[in-house]
Amino acid sequence: MAAKARKKATTPTVAAPPATTNKGRTVGPSTIYFDEATDGFLEEVCIAGRRSKPRIDSRSAIARYAMRKLMAEMSPEEVIAAIRAEGEAAGLNQGKPGRPRHF
Secondary structure, three states: OOOOOOOOOOOOOOOOOOEEOOOOOEEOOOOOOOOHHHHHHHHHHHHHHHOOOOOOOOHHHHHHHHHHHHHHHOOHHHHHHHHHHHHHHHOOOOOOOOOOOOO
16 A cells, blocks of 8 residues: 655745735735736836845835836826726727727
């Protein structure tokens, strides 16, 4: 008879508790979808960040930095108007609201 392989004991991963903002809202993880060119640039930034001290190679840190810059330069209304204008100029909306689907 073949002996059964023992399963390696694992420690369950515990996610960090969501942070609470000063407005009382709970901030949790977010998922962001990028196109191929944007994801490639993000990877280049991560690679550059690994080559310097202190190391900055976290995609989250880069996204937070980009958001802080955007918040400093534009209002929420300006961001929406810019996204709409860019989508219309590229013909991506095709008369439908929402995220464009590229198949």
